[in-house]
Amino acid sequence: xxxxxxxxxxxxxGDTVAVHDVSxxxxxxxxxxxxxxxxxxxxxxxxxxxxxxxxxxxxxxxLGVDPADHATQRWLRTKIGVVLQELAIEPYYxxxxxxxxxAGYYPNPRPxxxxxxxxxxxxxADERIKRLSGGQQRRLDVGLGIIGNPELLFxxxxxxxxxxxxxxxTWELIRRLAGAGTTVLLTTHYMDEVEALADRVAVLFGxxxxxxxxxxxxxxxDLGAVTIRFRLPEGVTAGExxxxxxxxxxxxxxxxxxxxxxxxxxLTGWALAGGHPLQGLSVLRLSLEDIYLGxxxxxxxxxxxxxxxEGAAAVTEAGR
Amino acid sequence: xxxxxxxxxxTAPTDAPVRGSFHGLRDLPLVARQVYFExxxxxxxxxxxALTIGFSVVFIVIFESTSGHxxxxxxxxxxxxQYYLPAFATYGVMxxxxxxxxxxxxxxxEMGLLKRLRLSPLPTWMLLAAVFISTMIVAGIQIVLVLxxxxxxxxxxxxxxxxxxxxxxxxxxxxxxALGVGVSTLVPNADAAGPIVSLVFFILIxxxxxxxxxxxxxxxxxxxxxxxxxxxxxxxxxxxxGIPGTSVWNDxxxxxxxxxxxxxxxxxxxxxxPKRG
Numbered sequence: 001x002x003x004x005x006x007x008x009x010x011x012x013x014g015d016t017v018a019v020h021d022v023s024x025x026x027x028x029x030x031x032x033x034x035x036x037x038x039x040x041x042x043x044x045x046x047x048x049x050x051x052x053x054x055x056x057x058x059x060x061x062x063l064g065v066d067p068a069d070h071a072t073q074r075w076l077r078t079k080i081g082v083v084l085q086e087l088a089i090e091p092y093y094x095x096x097x098x099x100x101x102x103a104g105y106y107p108n109p110r111p112x113x114x115x116x117x118x119x120x121x122x123x124x125a126d127e128r129i130k131r132l133s134g135g136q137q138r139r140l141d142v143g144l145g146i147i148g149n150p151e152l153l154f155x156x157x158x159x160x161x162x163x164x165x166x167x168x169x170t171w172e173l174i175r176r177l178a179g180a181g182t183t184v185l186l187t188t189h190y191m192d193e194v195e196a197l198a199d200r201v202a203v204l205f206g207x208x209x210x211x212x213x214x215x216x217x218x219x220x221x222d223l224g225a226v227t228i229r230f231r232l233p234e235g236v237t238a239g240e241x242x243x244x245x246x247x248x249x250x251x252x253x254x255x256x257x258x259x260x261x262x263x264x265x266x267l268t269g270w271a272l273a274g275g276h277p278l279q280g281l282s283v284l285r286l287s288l289e290d291i292y293l294g295x296x297x298x299x300x301x302x303x304x305x306x307x308x309x310e311g312a313a314a315v316t317e318a319g320r
Numbered sequence: 321x322x323x324x325x326x327x328x329x330x331t332a333p334t335d336a337p338v339r340g341s342f343h344g345l346r347d348l349p350l351v352a353r354q355v356y357f358e359x360x361x362x363x364x365x366x367x368x369x370a371l372t373i374g375f376s377v378v379f380i381v382i383f384e385s386t387s388g389h390x391x392x393x394x395x396x397x398x399x400x401x402q403y404y405l406p407a408f409a410t411y412g413v414m415x416x417x418x419x420x421x422x423x424x425x426x427x428x429x430e431m432g433l434l435k436r437l438r439l440s441p442l443p444t445w446m447l448l449a450a451v452f453i454s455t456m457i458v459a460g461i462q463i464v465l466v467l468x469x470x471x472x473x474x475x476x477x478x479x480x481x482x483x484x485x486x487x488x489x490x491x492x493x494x495x496x497x498a499l500g501v502g503v504s505t506l507v508p509n510a511d512a513a514g515p516i517v518s519l520v521f522f523i524l525i526x527x528x529x530x531x532x533x534x535x536x537x538x539x540x541x542x543x544x545x546x547x548x549x550x551x552x553x554x555x556x557x558x559x560x561x562g563i564p565g566t567s568v569w570n571d572x573x574x575x576x577x578x579x580x581x582x583x584x585x586x587x588x589x590x591x592x593x594p595k596r597g
């Protein structure tokens with residue numbers, strides 16, 4: 001049984017559509033990321049799964065129950081943890097006091113001191129929350145999400161506002177929670193976060209899911225064109241290369257191809273035969289960001305549109 | 321963050337869903353615990369707590385000190401001191417249960433604190449019960465302090481009819497709490513909470529006879545009779561002083577109707593998410 005099951009979910013506010021015909025599943029123990037631009041419906045979807053909002057249509061199960069069923073909501077909320085997109089912690093409590101209060105809501109909470117250590121606030125345990133920095137409050141927010149020892153953890157942009165060190169620490173914590181069996185449903189705008197954490201990812205755009213898969217394969221990322229780059233050997237012009245290449249300002253050349261094995265064979269054969277060094281030779285696939293921009297801006301003319309994004313969109317279309 | 325063990329997160333098998341949000345007597349310790357944390361939150365802001373509690377005491381000192389030997393003819397010639405004490409006891413009720421509660425609920429909602437609690441296993445009824453009990457404690461402290469200051473500082477005697485007096489204060493707490501919750505749902509944002517709630521509150525308590533007695537039958541009395549504040553003050557003053565020929569029941573009925581209206585509005589308009597209007 002999956003931890004989360006969403007089938008043809010729809011939610012509207014009057015005439016305004018928030019999500020439309022969204023379907024996906026999250027398996028137990030999996031880290032699943034929902035990507036999408038602001039307003040795509042990520043938070044609405046997550047809040048429906050948490051039982052905070054009701055749906056307009058479709059079928060949803062969280063840990064085997066309908067999250068909209070009031071009769072099982074109290075039970076369900078002992079099983080889930082939530083880190084909200086926006087900080088919301090009473091300013092006058094200390095770190096320890098607010099964790100102690102929330103721990104009392106759960107039948108099987110983590111020890112408060114353990115959570116304080118996990119979120120790295122040992123030195124601030126008795127400090128008033130209003131005196132913590134924004135990053136420290138964000139860590140405490142994560143702590144409140146895990147204090148109940150949840151089976152399923154909803155993380156709505158959990159590292160927003162954290163410095164790079166804080167982000168890495170939070171990632172490490174999420175990895176260890178996932179390693180211990182916690183299912184994680186994550187929304188984020190950070191591609192590196194998805195690549196670092198997610199087993200699978202779905203992209204919400206235009207209120208529906210436009211692609212899903214592993215971070216390595218989503219949108220045909222593993223099938224699309226690659227870019228081969230190297231420094232142009234001295235005394236050689238780009239036109240003399242065995243394959244067409246574009247010259248860059250930094251002395252490198254770039255070759256875009258979907259047949260990298262043949263191109264590399266031709267190129268390295270030419271180099272060996274002529275004694276030409278291929279300094280800095282690298283083979284680059286489209287980044288997740290390229291794929292994401294292609295999926296979410298393919299029909300637009302926004303500043304984020306790139307040639308790589310066009311390629312990603314084309315690959316995605318072909319792969320459907 | 322620490323690199324220590326992540327513990328046993330999520331390893332417990334999913335047990336069968338338990339239905340219902342009310343678990344009987346097993347919930348009582350949880351209610352008591354939540355009341356403790358509500359009180360802790362209140363007292364951890366000492367300036368706010370002192371102002372809340374101190375306001376009614378400062379008021380009673382000022383008004384008792386300046387009331388002299390004036391008497392009120394239409395109230396069996398009781399002196400002003402005997403009027404102000406029960407009147408300001410109701411101020412404690414109204415300030416804690418209506419004014420402060422409404423502002424606090426708006427702030428909690430707009431800060432996202434209500435949403436966070438909604439997503440915890442704490443049932444709605446338990447949260448509201450704890451907020452209500454905590455509010456009653458604050459109101460009760462104010463009433464006791466006002467009565468003690470009046471009794472030992474200004475030799476004010478009462479209550480003459482203790483049953484009706486206590487009943488009046490309890491009904492007042494219940495109904496003004498309901499009104500406080502209801503009004504909080506009408507306030508669009510945290511910035512507006514203080515000005516809107518306090519302006520309405522302080523104008524009405526002034527017109528309703530808190531600072532000066534309002535003679536029945538006057539235009540002002542006719543106008544303020546429509547609102548619950550005057551009825552609470554009247555019932556409190558009459559029962560505290562045992563004014564002959566008076567009864568608290570009509571006043572309590574009006575207060576209860578307003579309380580029911582507060583419940584109705586709260587149930588129709590309550591939101592856990594920030595409005596940010």
